[in-house]
Amino acid sequence: MKSAIPSRNVLKRMKPYSPGKPIWEVQRELGLDRVVKLASNENPLGPSPKAVEAIRELLSDIHRYPDAQAVDLRATIAAKYELLSEQIIVTNGGDELITLVSEAFIETGDEIIVPGPSFSEYEFGGQLMGAVIRTVSLTEDYQYNVPAILEAVSERTKLLYLCSPNNPTGTILSQSALTEFLNSLPPNVLVILDSAYSHFVTEDDYSDGIEFVKAGYPVIVLQTFSKVYGLAGIRVGFGVASPSIIRAILQVKEPFNVNALAQAAAAAAIVDDDHVRKSSLLVKEERLRLYQGFEELGLSYTSSMSNFILVELYENAEQHYVELMRKGVIVRYGAAWGLPQHVRISIGTPEENNILLQALRMILK
Template identity: 55%
Template structure:
């Protein structure tokens, strides 16, 4: 017989909603007895992991009896050389998600404020709620663009962190280099800007910046990046932050000593030097975005031009039904409910073949008039 616990949990937990990941392939196959499933739901790299990373992993298994390097020294050295920063300007984490939590633990007291955009990545709120801080949510404009004046007008004496995801998840829109510089110049000294650049490698517009140039010039911001996207290492969870060394030192003080496993460290160090894989991933993504744009235009669906590896498309009132029908056809996407945008779907860019399967299923659903656009 199970006994209900009398231990009182923290009140902050009442505000926390567990993250809802995209449905995994195996789960849909099991539910619907499907042989083939295309997953376009979690913004993963469709061409797979870096071959150089896989090779390193295969040769590193015999070292697993040893604890990992608590400082991720080799990976920091590779990052420093590639990105023209010092090793003291990096922190290596168990994916960018852990870094968001560490930033919250480092800087937030109860009743401090963070500013987030809406719709955007939900983990920023998770960290704030964990620490009992308040969340100030400001909407993107009517074209889903990031307006720095709206951000600045929301800053108060209680603001500690401003989160900007660029390119933004789920919209794919971004903050230009000029706007980012203007924001950094005006933000008060007591506010840290957190630029989540997880999708930066997919951006193709000339005025985009991943923010690292501003870290190099000494501005007060931290740039988040991940090896889960362009490098195809989502399954081993490794990311990093780049910032002035004083900020990195503060965040490191709350980091667990062995937070990133040995295999993740080795694979990431190899992947960042795998230029051929990075370039091929970019080509597949750019052509895949175009493939999706053309299909949406042909079907009369409005979408947001994206600088990321996904496209946010407006289906209309029947979007949930379309999402369910796509699942039945062996295609997994993300429904906009996750961002309180129920008329939208977020579609990750796959290979040409995966995109074609999705488009075929969408055309079939529309031909049966199962939704109103």
């Protein structure tokens, strides 16, 4: 019998997040023995070994509920960044923080400003709460158009998202530009600075945003353990803001939102400086090597400060995306960001990147 229970009208305007295809699915669909996944910006070196050991040690205790306040993990993060525990909230990945912020601060009819193209989940949380989404396009070379963003701010603006490095372009908003920008905003606009990819930045004029929280700006910094720490599979992230902002978000947080294994693994990973150094170095070195490979193939790309590169494949981008998958290389097609002539390619191990470049040579030939 067909259900007669109507869903909320807002769902008709919302598009669920579409993740990249997992390795097993491509293997099953195409009958491939080996698949290289360069689509989801994961750490090709795997998880922090210290995190894996922390999980092993806790396995016999998983019949207990996790710490609802994530006390130990918040204390470890606070020590790492010289913050107070009261300035930190731990969430089920960065995605949950985005939703919680909307639930805590958005009233129907409030406005959210988001850059475009950027991470689609910024719009998702706002739409869910009945906000009006104002998208401000990046410039032609995918830089933040600060004057246009400031011009879009109105008396209804409640939240403003910045992603630096930006996903999917890999471009950043410099520290100097960010300082000037924050000083130009009305004090009642809450800025969410997503610096999930900050560990891969090599530019000197850059800030992950935490300094602005310490200085008292109305800023929430979003960080994740899914990228440089290699813990994407257990979903844990955190936000940094003033204690009053954190308290407001905590009012809408589920009590046991981050599982015990994730908390233990994250606390171990954030102090595993050796794994962070190796992971960051791999990305920085392979990023340059991929630039050279793309140039030899005559491909245009956007210089990136992240662990992925936006590459232009022109009018054949979707066809080449499919051809790469048939050769066992998964990348991310750019149509979802309004970039139908591009693919986003995560930076893998040297071997994985060699496979990618060889596949591109065969396809483009």
